[in-house]
Amino acid sequence: MLTLIAPELESYAADHSTPESSIFSDLVKITHEKTDLPQMQVGRLEGALLRVLVRLTGAQRILEIGTFTGYSALAMAEGLPEDGRLITLDIDEKTNAIAREAWDKSPHGKKIEARLGPAVETIESLEGSFDMVFIDADKGNYTRYWDLVVPKMRAGGLIAVDNVLWSGRVLDPKDDSDRAIVAFNTHAANDTRVDCAMLTVRDGVLLAVKK
Ligand SMILES: C[S@@+](CC[C@H](N)C(=O)[O-])C[C@H]1O[C@@H](n2cnc3c(N)ncnc32)[C@H](O)[C@@H]1O
Structure with a gap:
């Protein structure tokens, strides 16, 4: 993945955020050993950002779309209170x-509930509202996920969306994934139900607060 800022600065920013525990560094190692696309993990800097966002919003109930090997889910779970809950969705049994x-291995793991299956169907079956949603699954469904989760957000709830700069390909879209991200970004920016700001952290993180 292209880093949007100099790699040394990206590392400096990560090094000057709260350090990850050995559970996370071990998970990064295992993910490199056992999966083909370890770069899908959010990593240290975005993991720290997500944990801070959970604390900032005082979230109690979080939905994550795209579990992979669980880095971002555990980072967010660490920011939740003891009785907080995070539901995370994926289709891949092996990475789950x-x-x-x-x-x-973590005292925060008990806050996480993983559900396997196509995310659209699982989201449709979920009841109740969410304080925070993190969208980080198949890019072709981003607009669909957005339209399914916005009505489920409480007022003041936060939606964070990963990879919205797509290694810079949003400026010159060539394939279906590129075009899906471009269409999603336009859709979200024009959605009057939320206030949005796109951050140039890592591969681009869109933050949206439900009005
Ligand atoms: C970028 S990775 C998620 C990375 C994760 N947030 C982390 O920090 O480790 C995207 C995940 O979306 C999952 N995915 C792809 N299509 C999906 C679908 N239709 N429903 C649910 N999950 C899906 C993939 O299996 C993959 O694990």
Whole structure:
């Protein structure tokens, strides 16, 4: 993945955010050993940002779309209060098993509930409202996920969306994923139900607060 700022500055920013525990560094190592696309993990800097956002919003109930090996889920769970809950969705059993092993090593893992299956169907079946949603799954469905979750957000709730700069390809879209992200970004920016700001952190993180 292209880093949007100099790699040394990206590392400096991560080094000057709250350090990750050994559970996370071990998970990064295992993810590199056992999966083909370890760069899908949000990593230290975005993980720290997500944890801060959970604390800032005082979130109690979080939905994550795109678990992978569980880095971002555990980062957000650390920011939740003891009775907070995070539901995370994915279709991949193999990466889910890696995630569960990591969560089991953390006292915060018990706050996480993983559900396997196509995310659209799972979201449709979810009841109640969310204080925070993190969208980080298949890019072709981003607009669909957005339209499903916005009505489920409480007023003042936060939606964070990953990879919205898509390694810079949003400026010159060539394939279906590029075009899907471009269409999503326009859709979200024009959605009057939320206030949005796009951050140039890592691969681009859109933050949107429900009005
Ligand atoms: C970028 S990764 C998520 C990374 C994760 N947030 C982390 O920090 O480790 C995207 C995930 O979306 C999942 N995914 C892809 N299509 C999906 C679908 N239709 N429903 C649910 N999950 C899906 C993939 O299996 C993959 O694990």
